[in-house]
Amino acid sequence: MSEGPSVVGRSAALLRELSRHTADGATTTTAARGAGVPRATAHRLLEALAVEGLVDRDARTGHWFLGPEIYVLGRAATARYDVTEEARSSVLRLARETGESAFFSVRRADEVVVLLREDGDFPIRSYVLYEGARFPLGTVSAGIAVLAHLPDAEVDAYLARADLVGRWGREFSDDAVRGRLAATREDGWSLNPGLIVEGSWGMAAAVFTASGTPEYALTITGIEPRFRRERQAALGRLLLEETHRLTRSMR
CATH class of the missing domain: 1.10.10.10 (Winged helix-like DNA-binding domain superfamily/Winged helix DNA-binding domain)
Structure with missing residues (x-):
């Protein structure tokens, strides 16, 4: 056995x-x-x-x-687990209003998995994320947003077992990750300043289940000049508006 x-x-x-x-x-x-x-x-x-x-x-x-x-x-499980239709309108609005690429991701154990992608009308795109892509929590902006809203004990346990530095480099030391988690908790949205691919930036915010668990995330990505500090606040507000709307809809 x-x-x-x-x-x-x-x-x-x-x-x-x-x-x-x-x-x-x-x-x-x-x-x-x-x-x-x-x-x-x-x-x-x-x-x-x-x-x-x-x-x-x-x-x-x-x-x-x-x-x-x-x-x-997968088709048989769709009726029970597919939440993409709920999220599709949020992803479309983010892409349309920002001009960037927008995504909807779900947490699966120690990873986030991209379920939806929609490109905005800005002609230069980042292709780090795509439908089906998987990344560990705490790496891409969606994984940072989700991890930031987990209880401290879960964060500690995850960082203890995840070898982020070994796979992703010194930018993902425990101290560096915890610093980004603290910023995310303060702002409400996460920022990935080209940590995975230089020049490819992302921002994300968590979407919560009825029990208050950060199970999903909405993300926008693009090139660095499109994510200057003066624009981040406006992008962050759009993300939070959509995640709040989607959280209410899912509940």
């Missing part, structure tokens, strides 16, 4: 890793490394998942992709 959760957990980690490689797929080695699974174990589990249709392997490249059964299961 003790092997069950381990197998399920490792399989789930592999599926999540493949969701990060929707365009070109992932090799067995890449999937194993990203999921934190030994390569031989990853290969065995991926082969088993392929039999069930949960993953698919390209015969030419050998790369792994999410399989057709994932699509079927």
